[in-house]
Amino acid sequence: MKQPDKFSMRTETQEGRCIVYMGGELDLESAAQMRAAMAPLVELTDRELVLNLRDLEYIDSTGIGILVSVVKARHANEAPFTVEAIPPGIRKLFDMTGITPFLITSQQT
Structure with a gap:
């Protein structure tokens, strides 16, 4: 039986942007890790997240x-937020739950 992939996060800061790379499985088990890592980043309103x-x-x-x-x-703080490189299966789930329009900017396909 295949061992489930664990969740991973890596942050890269560029001029005007903070990019968070996520991998593996984001579920109940990894939610606390993501919440803790994202909390300070959400407050960085001077750059795009x-x-x-x-x-x-x-x-x-x-x-x-x-x-x-x-x-x-991010919306409450009037701070830019984008989700990019969404895998097809996850995009389908976002579409089904109705959150896609809130995650994708007009520049993305």
């Missing part, structure tokens, strides 16, 4: 809830 999901293999309702809370916090 970008989540790169290229290596994310799975997300459950807990992970989606965290994304929604990040969207709300």
Whole structure:
């Protein structure tokens, strides 16, 4: 039986942007790790916060809830927020839950 991939996060700061690369599985077990890592980044309102999901293999309702809370916090602070490189299976889930329009900017396809 295949061992589930653990969740991973890596942050890269560029001029005007903070990019968070996520990989593995974002679920109830890894939610606290993501919440703790994202809290200070959400407050960096002087730069765009970008989540790169290229290596994310799975997300459950807990992970989606965290994304929604990040969207709300960034919107309340009038701070830019983008999600990029969404894998097709995860994009389908975002579409089904209705959150896609809040995560994707007009520059993305």
